[in-house]
Amino acid sequence: MKQHLADRVKTLTPSTTLAITAKAKELKDQGIDVIGLGAGEPDFNTPKNILDAATDSMMKGFTKYTPAGGLPALKQAIIAKLERDNNLTYAPNEVMVGVGAKHVLYTLFQVLLNPGDEVIIPIPYWVSYPEQVKLAGGVPVHLEATAEQQYKVTAEQLRGAITDKTRALILNSPSNPTGMVYTKEELAEIAAVCEEADILIVSDEIYEKLVYNGVKHFSIAQLSDSVKARTMVINGVAKSHSMTGWRIGYAAGNAEIIKAMTDLASHSTSNATTTAQYATIEAYNGPQDAVEEMRQAFESRLTEIYPKINAIPGFHVLKPEGAFYLLPDVSEAAAKTGYESVDAFAKALLEEANVAVIPGSGFGAEKTVRLSYATSLEALEEAVSRMDKFVKSKWQD
Template sequence: MRDLLANRVKTLTPSSTLAITAKAKELKAQGIDVIGLGAGEPDFNTPQNILDAAAQSMAKGFTKYTPAGGLPALKQAIIDKLSRDNHLSYKPNEIIVGIGAKHVLYTLFQVILNEGDEVIIPAPYWVSYPEQVKLAGGIPVFVESTSEQNYKITAEQLRNAITDKTKAVIINSPSNPSGMVYSREELTELASVAVEKDILIVSDEIYEKLLYNGLEHFSIAQLSDEVKTQTIVVNGVAKSHSMTGWRIGYAAGNAEIIKSMTDLASHSTSNPTTTSQYATIEAYNGPQDSVEEMRRAFESRLEVIYPKLSAIPGFKVLKPQGAFYLLPDVSEAALKTGFDSVDDFVSALLTEANVAVVPGSGFGVPSTIRLSYATSLELLEEAVRRMDNYVKSKWQD
């Protein structure tokens, strides 16, 4: 039989975060007491006012097609949010609503990349960035950062990575998986290089509401009109309002790019789910108390769990500034417990300690594991206890 698959999908790497979550659920279904720390979603239900708004929209018959780029009322709610929270001004033709921030990014790369165009991706990186770039015919160019750099790249590193084929750089702050946050000064230096070299900045700000220790979010697009012109801001309600399953995200930026994204969406998705759009209007226009309640809950968990995780032998942990992940370097723990790689160590944690974490190899940092603390404190403490006991029981000097 002839080859059934297109070349573009043959090199795809499945999402490691979704894979580990699926494996944990499979073991749980078999009756095994697995604690899953892989999921990248809040463990809170969507706030009641948003649920009510969705139900009311359906009751009113708002269940038909909408414009491909999103309801005008939702675009306006996003414009108001960007003005209120980020001091950024956009017009409706500079906004597209998509089926989650992930698909917005996918659509963005489809419309800006030609075959062989390069996209600079700082490592650690979210697992889908390189795959989406490759699917669009682009080439991911990884720029590695270290724990000593707080997993943030420098302007010099960015400059050295740019070639005549570079189309864009991705900035994800707060970061998945490290939880680290670029300061205004660091963003200024990176933006200066991007503007000088005339490359697009893709600013993934999906975790903007989850910042700790008094930090406030600053978008790179806020730096100047010149920087804003070269920046596509990507965001959504998945993490901020615990709406991961509603699948609503958006991009804000250059009108020509937004139009092309909208045209592509008209041939691929028709429109984001209508009910979800009405729910998101309420998410942005309604009370924001629940957003702060979730943020405080995550910060509280972090304060408890960080020192406990840091005390596990062979675990080196940077304290994150945002999001809801920890990214400990566990290379010493893996070595001392008899494993050739952290990936093997992760497999053993799942099958022998019944704790599901995500190997850092999927994020470009194979010496690490990613743990989500978007679960109850009771389960977090038990998971750390299991890992601690497992490492100590296997430790070989």
């Protein structure tokens, strides 16, 4: 029998983060002491009250199908959270719960895009944005934001990238992989361009709770009713409540789009895992102390480790304002240690220094590597020491 793959998957780029994580695990399984700085998830367990709520739901027999768009009680918990944290008001038919924010984004692009529709994606970007756009028949349009502009695109850049085929802009603040956060003023300028051009804003706010040094997260949907009407807010409990494996995310926005997403989900996933939905109700309705404790731990690590990373020869990094990543430009270090590319440099760090980092090429930023500080301070300091020794031992003036 002939074997054929659909054209839509032939151009997919495998997830760089998952590939590096798998390689690091393989080395660890061989007994090699690898320090992994590729993690895209908090290194804390899910808070106990959430675990208890999940167990309680199962013991009560709440293990059956739910509505495709999410339990009504979960939608209400999400609505209350958006009102409480973001001063945003939504109705139940404007909220859809999915199998993680990644699945929600995938579903959104599937219902939003026709072949040839363009979606503007700022560089550096989260690895799955362009792939999901392509899978929906869309065309990713990359817009580079440099370190000099704190990896944030400007309204002028955006205006110059919009064509009559532009359907949407993806905005990720706080950002994976840069950790940068757009200010209210910057968001207002961007929103004005989107309103002029009549394009949708896809606002990925999954890291909203992880902001540091007095920085505040502000949702672009908060600017005005008209901006809110053209914004699809994407969020979830993965990063905020250390629930990455529970796979619960949601979209809030235009009711027509939400209905289409819900209808599509009914034919793909049926519903997000029932137990995880009950856990998420507790995550949003219960005490939030653990969220703040985790945020403080990340801020403390960042304060401690940032200057040490920046002190490694050939490493140049902006201090992030949110998330739990550092994105140093290591192109000088790579060149001075004899590697033809940052990808090759990152591979050598893993194989020779036993430190796993994510090459920035997966994020559209080929001069960089992404380092996660979602691990213990002891491991971070050892990783920095290994990278510093590695670079100094190979440095060629």
